[in-house]
Each structure stands twice: as structure tokens, then as C-alpha cells.
Amino acid sequence: MHHFLNEKKRISKSRWGHIISERVSELPDSEFENIMKIAKEDQSVISLGPGEPDFDAPAPIVNATIKALKEGKTHYASIPGLPALREMIARKLKKENHISLDDPMNEICVTAGSTEGLLMGLLSVVDAGEEVLTPNPAFLAYEPMIDMVTGEPVPYKLSDKDGFQIHPEEIREKITNKTRAIILNTPANPTGSVLSKKVLEEIADIAVENELIVFSDEAYEKFCFGKSKHVSMASLNGMHDYVLTFHSFSKSYAMPGFRLGYVAGHHELVKKMSQIHIYTSLAASTANQYGAMAALEMNQKYVEKMKHSYDERRKLTLQLLKNTHTLHVEKEPEGAFYVFPRITNGKKSSEYVHTMLKKAKVLMVPGNEFGKHGEGFARISYATGKDKIKEAFERIKQAGF
Ligand SMILES: Cc1ncc(COP(=O)(O)O)c(C=O)c1O
Structure with a gap:
């Protein structure tokens, strides 16, 4: 007979500290x-x-x-993803990323967003x-993962x-x-930087010399502006065995909720990774x-249109940022859909963002959310309409920032 049948037994707050695993407690x-x-x-x-x-x-998707x-x-679906989708992905990787796989059907796994892939x-x-x-600073999931x-x-x-480039010697x-x-991560969240081929080649040498696996997060691969060009680490000579490349449908085809x-x-x-997939999610949504197959097959003009629109908003945001007194962009970002300006009035990121929210009713993300070296910065996403961007900067000006 269950002793506590009619009595609610609660776990005290202090006990939760013992129950929750150390792995996730912090x-x-x-x-x-x-x-x-x-x-x-x-x-x-x-x-x-x-x-x-x-x-x-887009509608076809x-x-x-x-x-x-x-x-x-x-x-x-089959564990590493629908075979027809994996075949399409292999063709896309070859054509767009110049990544040739030895055995595509065993070298691709479809995941619940690249987030799941990174953890796997x-x-x-x-x-x-x-x-x-x-x-x-970087995508806020890396360190907790x-x-x-x-x-x-x-x-x-x-x-x-x-411009937030990597220094291979460091x-x-x-x-x-x-x-x-x-x-x-290239193009990068939150900085908008795009890594150059030269930097990637130097890091490739370091990875091979030290037998390191490179996690190349290319979630924003489609959004490189101006003269910048997306280069996939796995396309570099001799890097096939050393790189795990992570791509996402979320940003490229505007389908983040599809995971x-x-x-x-x-x-x-x-x-x-496919074995881990079996024991965690079994497979991505069928x-x-x-x-996703429709995304890869559809007229890629949908993607081009989004890219064009982001680029216009990027230019507008950078132009309007010049009129602010408290945000400074050292080098213009060339990728993703973010600008990561330095805060120049001496305020910490969190205080700055909260004051702006209160006084100007404009929301940015505090830079320290992306790591300790993001302190003193704010992330602006220009994945929003031009009118809203204009209105936001008008408010920022009126509020004296
Ligand atoms: C750099 C970077 N990588 C990965 C992800 C996760 O994307 P997904 O929706 O594919 O999990 C994000 C999402 O914001 C991101 O910014």
C-alpha cells in the first residue's frame, strides 16, 4: 500500500540541488x-x-x-533522414559547397535543426x-552544449x-x-563576420597537425554580402576526414519552426551521430x-530575394547606426543578418539594452549573452522590415542614444 496516497509530499527547494544532475546544474x-x-x-x-x-x-515548402x-x-522516417532527401543534400553539398563525400548515404544525417546536430x-x-x-562572442548554445x-x-x-576575424596563431x-x-562559425552570429579562405586554410593546417575535428557551423551560408563569399571548410583540400559540416534549413529557407x-x-x-539520434529523437520529422526536399528543389529565386532584402536592410542599418552617439561599428559586417556594434557610453551591455528598451522602446540583445568577450556590445538583428528599422533608429535618436 502506498503510504502517501492522500498526502501531497513536496520536494523542498534545497533538495532540488541534489536531484538535478551536476551536468546541467550550472x-x-x-x-x-x-x-x-x-x-x-x-x-x-x-x-x-x-x-x-x-x-x-515559401509556399512550395x-x-x-x-x-x-x-x-x-x-x-x-529512416534514422539518418529520408534517403531521397539525403541524396538531394549530397548534390547540394557538391554543387554549392564544393564538398565531395566518399559515401554520401553514410556521411549525412538529417537532424532536428543544426542545434541537435551540434550536440550529437x-x-x-x-x-x-x-x-x-x-x-x-558566438552563438549562445556552443558553451552550454x-x-x-x-x-x-x-x-x-x-x-x-x-571585424571579428579569427587569428590562427591564437x-x-x-x-x-x-x-x-x-x-x-561563418557567416557568424552575432558578429556578422565572414571568415576568409586564407584564415580557413590556416586553421585547416592546425586541425590536421593536431588531429582536431573542426565543427563548421554554416547556418547562415546563404547570406554573404558585397564581395564576401562563403567557403566551406570541408571543401578545402585534404579536409574531408577532419570536418563535420552543419547546415540548417532554418535561415536559408526561412523554416526555423520546421526544426x-x-x-x-x-x-x-x-x-x-546516427546512433545517438536513435537514442534521443529517433529521426527528424517526416x-x-x-x-525540406521542396526547399532544395524550388526555384532558388526565393532565397535570392530574401538575401537581397537582407542586404538592403543591412545597408540601411549601417547607415542609420552612423547617426547614433553610443554605438560604433568598427568594420561593416558582411554576413548573416546581424550587426554587433560596440557600446561607447561606458555602460555594460545589459544596462544599456534595458535602458534603451525603457527609454526608446527598442529591443537589442545584450552582447554578453554571446559570451564574456561580447560584453560592451549589443546585437542588432536586421531580419525585420525596413520601416521598423527606420522607426527604431528614429526612436533611438529621439531618446539621445
Ligand atoms: C550560428 C548558429 N548556428 C546554429 C543555429 C541553430 O539553428 P537551427 O535552427 O538549425 O537549430 C543558430 C540559430 O540561431 C545559429 O545562430
């Missing part, structure tokens, strides 16, 4: 969520915060997904206490002085006998994978 509370919530609740706020396209997914559901594609990759490569070099797999994040600093200095992997991405790499690694 995961950071994201301020990002909170401020995005404020922006959603207060209709008078203009948000320059979003980390996702303001476009809806939505239609293909609905069609798949109506046709009864409501069952599990870390689980496959990193043992407890081993080190992963990670950019800072490394913590979750009980690895050690070793941040390498990116600075606005040179990477080399940080390598120890515990280093297993290095994360790269679809894919990873490509050596079959030994992808096999392990119907959404039909949507």
Missing part, C-alpha cells in the same frame, strides 16, 4: 528569452532582437509538407574534461578591431593535449523532410 539562464518575452508582450516595442528570418517559409501529411507520411557531434567526439575551442557533454569550453576571442596557442575539436538541419562528415563520425 547551465546559464538566458536573458535572451526574457527580453524577447518583453518585446512580445509590449506591442509598442520594436524588436531588433530576433535570431530568425521575419519571412514565412509549406505545400509539400501539407501534401506529405495528407498522403499519410505520418510515420517514422560533441557527444561523439568529446570525452569528460576534454577541450573544445569555441569562438567568443560543451558543458552538457562534460567537456571544457576554451573560448578564443574575436575582436571588432579586425588558436594554435590554446591547443593542449586535451583539445579535441574547434568550432568555427531541420543536417550534418555531413566522415562515416565513422556520422555513424556514431513530413517536414518533404518540405
Whole structure:
């Protein structure tokens, strides 16, 4: 007989500390969520915060997904993804990224966004206490993910002085006998920087010399502006075995809610990642994978149009930023859909962003959300309409920032 049948037994607050695993006990509370919530609740706020396209997914993608559901594609997909989708991805990788795989069907795994892929990759490569070099400031998931797999994040600093480029010699200095992997992100969140081929080649040499696996996060691959050009690390000579490439449908085709991405790499690694996939999510959403096939097959003018629109907004944002007194852009960003200006009135990121929210009703994301070297900066997303961008900067001016 159950002793407490009629009595509610509560776990005291202090006990939760013992119950929750050490692995996750220190995961950071994201301020990002909170401020995005404020922006959603207060209709008078203009948000320059979003980390996702303001476009809806193009019609061919939505239609293909609905069609798949109506046709009864409501069952599990094969673990690494629908074979037809993987074949299309292999062709796309070859044509657009110049990545040739030895054995495409065993070297691609479709994931629930590249977020899941990144975690699966870390689980496959990193043992407890081993080190992963990670950019800072960077996409806010990298360091917590490394913590979750009980690895050690070793941040390498990116600075606005040179447009947040990587200095390969600094990477080399940080390598120890515990280093297993290095994360790269190009074009980058939150800085908008695009890594040059020369920098990638130098890092490739370092990776091969030290037998490191490069995690190449290319979620914003489609959005390189001006003269900048996206180069995939895995396309460089001799890098096939050393690189896990992470691509995402979220930004390229405006389908973040579909939660679809894919990873490509050596079959030994992808096999392990597919096994992890079995024990965590089993497979990515079946119907959404039909949507993804439509994304790869549709007229790519949809993507070109989005890119063109982002570029116009980027130029507008950079122009309007020149009129502000408290935000400074050292070098113009060339990729993704972010600008990461330095705060010049001596305020810390969080205080600056909160004051702006209160006085100007404009929302930015505090730079320290993206790591300690993001302190003193704010992230502006221009994945929002031009009129809103103009109105936001008018308010910023009126409020004296
Ligand atoms: C650099 C970077 N990588 C990965 C992701 C995650 O994308 P996904 O929606 O594919 O999980 C994001 C999302 O903002 C990102 O900025």
C-alpha cells in the first residue's frame, strides 16, 4: 500500500540541488528569452532582437509538407533522414559547397535543426574534461552544449578591431593535449563576420597537425554580402576526414519552426551521430523532410530575394547606426543578418539594452549573452522590415542614444 496516497509530499527547494544532475546544474539562464518575452508582450516595442528570418517559409515548402501529411507520411522516417532527401543534400553539398563525400548515404544525417546536430557531434567526439575551442562572442548554445557533454569550453576571442576575424596563431596557442575539436562559425552570429579562405586554410593546417575535428557551423551560408563569399571548410583540400559540416534549413529557407538541419562528415563520425539520434529523437520529422526536399528543389529565386532584402536592410542599418552617439561599428559586417556594434557610453551591455528598451522602446540583445568577450556590445538583428528599422533608429535618436 502506498503510504502517501492522500498526502501531497513536496520536494523542498534545497533538495532540488541534489536531484538535478551536476551536468546541467550550472547551465546559464538566458536573458535572451526574457527580453524577447518583453518585446512580445509590449506591442509598442520594436524588436531588433530576433535570431530568425521575419519571412514565412515559401509556399512550395509549406505545400509539400501539407501534401506529405495528407498522403499519410505520418510515420517514422529512416534514422539518418529520408534517403531521397539525403541524396538531394549530397548534390547540394557538391554543387554549392564544393564538398565531395566518399559515401554520401553514410556521411549525412538529417537532424532536428543544426542545434541537435551540434550536440550529437560533441557527444561523439568529446570525452569528460576534454577541450573544445569555441569562438567568443558566438552563438549562445556552443558553451552550454560543451558543458552538457562534460567537456571544457576554451573560448578564443574575436575582436571588432579586425571585424571579428579569427587569428590562427591564437588558436594554435590554446591547443593542449586535451583539445579535441574547434568550432568555427561563418557567416557568424552575432558578429556578422565572414571568415576568409586564407584564415580557413590556416586553421585547416592546425586541425590536421593536431588531429582536431573542426565543427563548421554554416547556418547562415546563404547570406554573404558585397564581395564576401562563403567557403566551406570541408571543401578545402585534404579536409574531408577532419570536418563535420552543419547546415540548417532554418535561415536559408526561412523554416526555423520546421526544426531541420543536417550534418555531413566522415562515416565513422556520422555513424556514431546516427546512433545517438536513435537514442534521443529517433529521426527528424517526416513530413517536414518533404518540405525540406521542396526547399532544395524550388526555384532558388526565393532565397535570392530574401538575401537581397537582407542586404538592403543591412545597408540601411549601417547607415542609420552612423547617426547614433553610443554605438560604433568598427568594420561593416558582411554576413548573416546581424550587426554587433560596440557600446561607447561606458555602460555594460545589459544596462544599456534595458535602458534603451525603457527609454526608446527598442529591443537589442545584450552582447554578453554571446559570451564574456561580447560584453560592451549589443546585437542588432536586421531580419525585420525596413520601416521598423527606420522607426527604431528614429526612436533611438529621439531618446539621445
Ligand atoms: C550560428 C548558429 N548556428 C546554429 C543555429 C541553430 O539553428 P537551427 O535552427 O538549425 O537549430 C543558430 C540559430 O540561431 C545559429 O545562430
